[in-house]
Amino acid sequence: MGCFFSTPNDSGGRRRKLRNVGEIAVFVPGLRIPKPVDFFDQVTTLGDHGLSSKSLVERLSALRTRIVVMAGQEAPMPTKPRRAATQHGGSTLADLQHALEDYLPVLLGLVQNGSQLQNKFQFSWGNQEDDTEETSMSNSWYELLSVLHLMTMISLSQANLLLLPKTSTGDDYQSKVSEDCKRDSIDIFLKAAGYLDFAVKHVLPQLPHQLRKELPVDLAEGVLRAFCLQALGQGVDIQLGMAIDSVKATLAVKRRFACELVKYWHQAHENIQELTLANGWAAKHKLFIRWKYVEAKAAAYYFHGLILDEGKTEGCNGMAVAALRAADEFLKQSKKACESFHMTPPLSRIPPLWGTSKYLSEKIPKDISSRMQINGDLHNHELILQMAPALPDFALSLNPDDYQLPSVESSWTDN
Numbered sequence: 001m002g003c004f005f006s007t008p009n010d011s012g013g014r015r016r017k018l019r020n021v022g023e024i025a026v027f028v029p030g031l032r033i034p035k036p037v038d039f040f041d042q043v044t045t046l047g048d049h050g051l052s053s054k055s056l057v058e059r060l061s062a063l064r065t066r067i068v069v070m071a072g073q074e075a076p077m078p079t080k081p082r083r084a085a086t087q088h089g090g091s092t093l094a095d096l097q098h099a100l101e102d103y104l105p106v107l108l109g110l111v112q113n114g115s116q117l118q119n120k121f122q123f124s125w126g127n128q129e130d131d132t133e134e135t136s137m138s139n140s141w142y143e144l145l146s147v148l149h150l151m152t153m154i155s156l157s158q159a160n161l162l163l164l165p166k167t168s169t170g171d172d173y174q175s176k177v178s179e180d181c182k183r184d185s186i187d188i189f190l191k192a193a194g195y196l197d198f199a200v201k202h203v204l205p206q207l208p209h210q211l212r213k214e215l216p217v218d219l220a221e222g223v224l225r226a227f228c229l230q231a232l233g234q235g236v237d238i239q240l241g242m243a244i245d246s247v248k249a250t251l252a253v254k255r256r257f258a259c260e261l262v263k264y265w266h267q268a269h270e271n272i273q274e275l276t277l278a279n280g281w282a283a284k285h286k287l288f289i290r291w292k293y294v295e296a297k298a299a300a301y302y303f304h305g306l307i308l309d310e311g312k313t314e315g316c317n318g319m320a321v322a323a324l325r326a327a328d329e330f331l332k333q334s335k336k337a338c339e340s341f342h343m344t345p346p347l348s349r350i351p352p353l354w355g356t357s358k359y360l361s362e363k364i365p366k367d368i369s370s371r372m373q374i375n376g377d378l379h380n381h382e383l384i385l386q387m388a389p390a391l392p393d394f395a396l397s398l399n400p401d402d403y404q405l406p407s408v409e410s411s412w413t414d415n
Helices: 039-043 055-071 082-111 140-163 179-206 209-213 221-245 251-273 281-309 316-343 355-371 381-387
Strands: 004-007 032-034 123-127 130-137
Touching: 032 055, 032 140, 039 055, 055 082, 082 140, 123 140, 140 179, 140 221, 179 221, 221 251, 221 281, 221 355, 251 281, 281 316, 281 355, 316 355, 316 381
Parallel strands: none
Antiparallel strands: 004 130, 032 123, 123 130
16 A cells, blocks of 8 residues: 655645745646655565566666756746746756656556555655655655656646746846747647646556545645646637737637636636645645636626627627626736735736736726726626626537556566
8 A cells, every 4th residue: 555654744734935936827836846765775675576687776766866856956946036947947847857758667667567566665755845845655656646747847837938928138028928939838738738637537546545635735636637727728828819819710719718718717716626725835826726717707708798799689788788897897806816816925926918818908998988888886796797698608629638658668577
């Protein structure tokens, strides 16, 4: 079954060093990073478990040690201020991702069917934001789950770097993110979602129930599912922004993307809402999902209102006005949620508005004022939302990439 220890209590009040983190376009918590493991010290107590030579243990140790060293460097921290991360983080993150991919085929030898070494090595992981926070389990599935989680967070960190407005001179910013960066980020989001989808469906169930209960909150099933849905939601958000910028995209296309966005963020919100999360990164994650969920509703009701406004049937105009009022109310809520997210420790800076956020901030107030005279009875927030027409239901178009584990290192079958 494997043994477990954790310091401090990872399932509840987790203590982290909270620091300012610069700008955030994609939420990424403090990375879980591997701690050194002395494989040779442990293997001497195992006897003969199918390892006729020390070469595999040496390779396993060398590959993991490489990851420990790289993950412990200053450069790959995704929570650094934006300029430092852009200057150093991109290539280092890619190198760390490659190191993890090299490690996987050897690690898989420990989890393959019938491996007598599956529960023999003690794997330890900490958090880059708090050196005292460490979880150890003598279960190779835990190690695989942790590796896939780190690969996901590296991918999201790379997407974050792509989607932050680039610096020009001094503290000035260019207002746009390039089309190439947007397209590349969508591919990264799908890849990240694929890692987590595989982890939830095929790795997490391999852990004994008791160990699953003792996993740190970063690896809780609800958090993993929320991050998977977040990645898909942010991919659709980029698609919506690109549709907004396209003269060929119809209102119906924009509304479909916006309604899909609501569904992704709603599901992410449901997965994380019931979890008991302490202050810090976990609480900030909740606020990020809340912010994006409300912003998605603003977009969906706005485009729904515009389509209803074009309708010729009786009652369309009244429903259009109600939808636009709801969009305006959700926009106000999203701005408050955005401020709450950035003001919650670790503090983060609000990046310049661009894409969907910039478009909604400019268009919704303008269209509201041009279509109706706001008076006192329109300030009842609950009434405004109750009057909003139902949003159309669309099938979700983005799915996680179909991730497949690499083949097991051939040396395992040779021993």
